[in-house]
Amino acid sequence: MTxxxxxxxxxxxxxxxxxxxYDWSSMFRRPPVRWPEGARVALWVVVPLQWFPxxxxxxxxxxxxxxxxxxxxxxxxxTHRDYGNRVGIFRVIKVLERLGIRATAAVNAAxxxxxxRLIEEVxxxxxxxxxxxxxxxxxxxxGLDKNDEAAMVSQTVATIRRATGQVVRGWLSPxxxxxxxxLDLVAAQGIEYVCDWVNDEMPxxxxxxxxTTYSMPYGYDMSDTTLIGQFHYTADxxxxxxxxxxxxxxxxxxxxxxxxxxxxxxxWLIGQPHRIAALERALVHVxxxxxxxxxxxxxxxxxxRSQ
Amino acid sequence: xxLSDPDYYDYLPAIxxxxxxxxxGARLALWVVPNIEFYELLPPVGPVRKxxxxxxxxxxxxSHADYGNRVGVWRLMDALDRCGVxxxxxxxxxxxxxxxxxxxxxxxxxxxxxxxxxYNTRYVYGMDEAQERAMIRDCLDTVSRHTxxxxxxxxxxxxxxxxxxxxxxxxxxxQYTCDxxxxxxxxxxxxxxxxxxxxxxxxxxxxxxxxxxFFATPRQFGDMLRAQxxxxxxxxxxxxxxxxxxxxxxxxxxxxxLGALAGALEYITGHDKVWVTTGAEIAAWYYANHxxxxxxxxxxxxxxxxxxxxx
Numbered sequence: 001m002t003x004x005x006x007x008x009x010x011x012x013x014x015x016x017x018x019x020x021x022y023d024w025s026s027m028f029r030r031p032p033v034r035w036p037e038g039a040r041v042a043l044w045v046v047v048p049l050q051w052f053p054x055x056x057x058x059x060x061x062x063x064x065x066x067x068x069x070x071x072x073x074x075x076x077x078x079t080h081r082d083y084g085n086r087v088g089i090f091r092v093i094k095v096l097e098r099l100g101i102r103a104t105a106a107v108n109a110a111x112x113x114x115x116x117r118l119i120e121e122v123x124x125x126x127x128x129x130x131x132x133x134x135x136x137x138x139x140x141x142x143g144l145d146k147n148d149e150a151a152m153v154s155q156t157v158a159t160i161r162r163a164t165g166q167v168v169r170g171w172l173s174p175x176x177x178x179x180x181x182x183l184d185l186v187a188a189q190g191i192e193y194v195c196d197w198v199n200d201e202m203p204x205x206x207x208x209x210x211x212t213t214y215s216m217p218y219g220y221d222m223s224d225t226t227l228i229g230q231f232h233y234t235a236d237x238x239x240x241x242x243x244x245x246x247x248x249x250x251x252x253x254x255x256x257x258x259x260x261x262x263x264x265x266x267x268w269l270i271g272q273p274h275r276i277a278a279l280e281r282a283l284v285h286v287x288x289x290x291x292x293x294x295x296x297x298x299x300x301x302x303x304x305r306s307q
Numbered sequence: 308x309x310l311s312d313p314d315y316y317d318y319l320p321a322i323x324x325x326x327x328x329x330x331x332g333a334r335l336a337l338w339v340v341p342n343i344e345f346y347e348l349l350p351p352v353g354p355v356r357k358x359x360x361x362x363x364x365x366x367x368x369x370s371h372a373d374y375g376n377r378v379g380v381w382r383l384m385d386a387l388d389r390c391g392v393x394x395x396x397x398x399x400x401x402x403x404x405x406x407x408x409x410x411x412x413x414x415x416x417x418x419x420x421x422x423x424x425x426y427n428t429r430y431v432y433g434m435d436e437a438q439e440r441a442m443i444r445d446c447l448d449t450v451s452r453h454t455x456x457x458x459x460x461x462x463x464x465x466x467x468x469x470x471x472x473x474x475x476x477x478x479x480x481x482q483y484t485c486d487x488x489x490x491x492x493x494x495x496x497x498x499x500x501x502x503x504x505x506x507x508x509x510x511x512x513x514x515x516x517x518x519x520x521f522f523a524t525p526r527q528f529g530d531m532l533r534a535q536x537x538x539x540x541x542x543x544x545x546x547x548x549x550x551x552x553x554x555x556x557x558x559x560x561x562x563x564x565l566g567a568l569a570g571a572l573e574y575i576t577g578h579d580k581v582w583v584t585t586g587a588e589i590a591a592w593y594y595a596n597h598x599x600x601x602x603x604x605x606x607x608x609x610x611x612x613x614x615x616x617x618x
Contacts, residue, residue, distance in 0.1 A: 002435040006351045008442060010425065013401050017373075019348050024373075024406060028381045062361045141362045176367040196366060199373035201562075220367065221561060231522040241563045244525065248562035 021183060022206045022215065032257020033202065035303055039293035040253035041246065042300045043286055045103040046195065046219065046264040047092055048132055048172070049118065051110040052081045056137030064136055064175025065225040066266065081136075081268045085115055088271020093125055095280045099287050101294040104128045106172040106195070109156045110135035112163035119163050128296035130170030131160050131191070140173050140182045153185040169193060170297045176220060184209040193301050201249075201260060203304045214305075216297055219262030224269045235270075235278035242282035250289060260300060261286065315473055315496050316489065316505070317605055325600050327492055327547035329592070333582035334543025335536070336589050337575060339392050340485075340508065340553040341383055342462075342515075343409060344427040345399040346372035355432035356465075372427075375556030376406055382560040384412060390572040395586040397423040397462045397485070397553070400446045403453035414454050419585040422446040422481075424464025431467045439469060443479045459587035462486060462508065477503040483590040491539065491548050493593045495602045504598065506549060506589055511535075513553040514568070528559075529567035536575045543580070549589065550575075 012018035035042050052068045053059075054075075063069050068077040096103055105127050112119055122129070133140065134156050140149060161168045171186045172195040186194060187210035193203070195218040203214050220226060222245055227233045233241070242263060249259040265271075270279050286292055295303075329336050348369050350358045359365035387394055396413055398420050403410050413420060424431070425446060431439055447458045461476050462485040473484055477498035484496060485508035496503040510516055512535045517523040523531065532552060539548040552572075554560075559568045576583055 001354075001433045003353065003433045003438060004351070007353060007429065007434070008438055010401065012347065013404050013425075015407070016405060018405070025377065026381055026408060027378045029408075142364060143362060175361075177361065178364070178366045180364060197370040198367065199370035200377050220371070222563065231518075231524075233522070233524060237524050240524070240526075244566060245561070245563040248565060252562075 020207060022204060025204070027200060027202055028256065030202070033304060034307060035258040035293050037293070038291065040258060040291040041249050041286075041289075041293070042258060042260045042303070043101065043292055043294040044216075044219075044260055044262045044297060044300055045096065045101055045294070046172070046262070046297070047089070047103045047105050047127075048264065048266055049085060049089065049105050049107040049111045049122070050081065050132065050266070050268075051085070051108050051114060051135045052078060053135060053137040054078045059137050060139045061141050061143055062139070062175070062177075064139060064177065065229060066268070067136065084266060084268030084271055085111065085118055088267035088269075089118065090121070091271045091273075091276045092265060092267050092279070093121070095276060095283065097125060098280075099283050099294075101283065101287070102126045102128070102296055104130055104170065104297045106130050106132035106170075107160055107164075108132050108135045108174070109159035112159055116163065123164060123166075128170070128298055129160060129164040129166050129168055130172055130195070130297060131156050131168055131186075132172045133174040136174050139175050139177050140179050141177055142179045144179055146181050149179060149181055150185050153182070153189055157186075157189045157191070169301075170195060170216070172196065172218070176218065183213065187211060187213045193297060195297070201262075203260075203301055214301055216301060217260050217262050219264045222262065223264035223266070225264075225266055228269055228275070235275040238275075239278040239282035243285045246286045250291075253291075310470055313470065315487070315498070316494060317497070317609060319494065319605065319608070321491075324546075325597070325604055326545070327597055329547040329582045331582070332580060334547065334580045335540050336547065336549045336582045336584050337392075338506075338549070338551050338584055338586055338589060339387060339394045339572070340397050340551055340586070341380070341394050342397040342423060342553065342555045343380055343399070343402060343413075344372060344375065344423065344555070345402045345405055347426050347428045350426065350428035353430055353433055356430055356467075358428040371557055375560070376402070376409060379556035379558075379560030380409055381412075382565055383554065383556055384416065386560070386565055386569045386572070388416070389569070390576045392572060392576065392583055393418055393585055395419040395421060395460065397421060398450065399423055399426050399464070400449040401425050403449050407453070410453055419460075419587050420450050420454055420456050420458070421460030421462070421586060422450065422458050423462045424467075427465050430465055431463060431469050431472060434469060436471060436475070439472065440475050440479070443475055443481075447479060447481075459483060459590055460485060460506070473503055474499045477501040482594070483586055485586070492546070493549065493589060493597070495598060495605060502594070502598065504590060504593055506586055507551055509551045509553055512551075514558040514564075515553070515555055518558050518564075525564040525567035528564070529571045532568070532571035533574055536571075540578065540581070
């Protein structure tokens with residue numbers, strides 16, 4: 001057996017990254033970031049509001065976390081995810097409200113169309129809305145035609161802007177999946193930050209064909225779908241991770257400048273009756289510390305860009 | 308035709324082999340192996356294994372790998388410095404070109420750099436002998452050109468191998484392989500020319516499988532490391548053992564996990580009779596003090612078997 005020659009050729013083997021979206025840099029060699037009022041840690045809670053279509057298996061190249069993946073018609077998974085929009089979210093809202101935390105809701109356009117009452121309630125709590133694609137069955141990936149993807153992006157952003165009345169500055173792709181064009185397309189729609197990149201714990205600038213956008217440090221690793229859904233941690237073990245994550249960032253921030261505790265919780269998972277108390281416990285631990293700034297994505301980005 | 312046994316080593320039961328001793332009567336040689344890797348955004352897709360689990364570009368997995376180089380490696384360096392551990396780096400050697408800043412920081416700490424292939428998105432599966440030989444040469448030359456270090460060790464890129472990988476490594480002058488998981492002590496490897504030993508790496512007390520396959524919590528991973536150490540330390544009173552802690556800069560150095568590793572390292576390095584060392588140093592000691600004796604023992608054992616087998 002012999003491999004084609006390209007397997008021993010390395011066209012991008014040079015200083016820096018093998019793409020031009022962003023420059024490489026060590027997080028520990030940057031100027032320290034200062035948060036408002038000298039806060040040490042910005043607490044950024046992201047709550048995805050998602051709709052997983054019953055027939056999504058036929059339209060996705062791979063399943064995003066939470067995908068409806070049992071044989072059709074998979075009522076068990078469809079309804080379990082939909083529970084989040086009907087019941088779980090209101091438990092999450094209550095916990096965050098008690099602790100004075102305004103979250104960032106990453107919303108599918110389909111949720112805006114299907115559940116306007118949900119949007120109204122989230123908006124009434126002062127949360128920020130960011131775009132989370134059309135729905136969980138419409139994944140952005142390299143197999144899409146660029147014009148089709150452009151239409152997906154513009155339809156998503158327009159629907160969510162109309163339904164929420166907000167500017168909608170942020171973008172989270174379903175499944176954190178992008179094609180080679182996604183960044184250009186979302187930036188062209190006025191998106192100022194994306195949440196699909198998990199290579200940093202701080203915001204950083206990205207280049208697109210439509211100008212600069214920013215990567216916000218999305219907490220994929222710390223999300224309930226990763227730790228509970230994929231790693232099978234108990235709710236208590238999940239809370240323990242959040243606290244441990246915070247404790248180290250809080251210590252580091254004393255000498256290194258402001259940090260971001262990025263926490264993503266899905267109402268269909270964390271909003272279950274037996275799990276919700278663990279979320280509250282973890283967030284009580286975090287917010288009991290002085291110098292914790294609970295903020296939305298746009299607020300954190302604005303503070304970051306102002307320095 | 309596929310082999311049913313790679314025939315790189317003979318059976319040698321743990322209860323019946325020459326005693327291994329470490330410097331200063333240590334019971335255990337501890338080496339810590341950070342995998343410092345570069346994953347390409349759009350690697351060529353080979354015939355055996357897709358580099359990325361999802362459709363390329365898989366920016367989620369790609370950026371998660373990149374986290375290790377932007378964030379994780381620096382935290383890990385700090386944690387190892389605190390315990391006085393000089394690491395042995397399993398290196399995607401193209402990182403010498405991509406991120407010389409990381410290489411400089413490794414060299415400043417007198418860490419060993421050994422080869423983990425060019426990229427962790429390029430496997431040896433399907434290479435012919437000339438291609439694999441050229442790839443090995445590329446790896447050794449790249450590290451030596453950028454650091455002056457002569458590469459002593461090898462861990463296949465993504466642990467990929469061909470049937471002839473170990474022969475070619477020995478031929479190129481590599482001293483130890485990490486790709487064999489059959490033992491807790493170094494052992495000679497039967498290669499067609501030159502000499503090669505295996506040094507215990509680990510596919511068990513390794514943060515990759517522990518977190519991503521067994522879904523350990525950080526506390527459970529820390530407990531695994533302590534339990535592994537306690538048992539080997541006990542057995543090390545009779546014959547020197549090796550404990551390797553392989554870690555990944557994008558796994559063990561996250562804020563929620565770093566404490567588990569640091570705590571276990573503090574516990575282990577707090578014991579006496581622990582030789583905190585590197586792969587190259589273990590290899591050098593083994594070649595100087597044990598290789599000949601163990602190789603002779605194995606030859607004698609093989610001759611004995613041949614005699615028994617004669618009709």
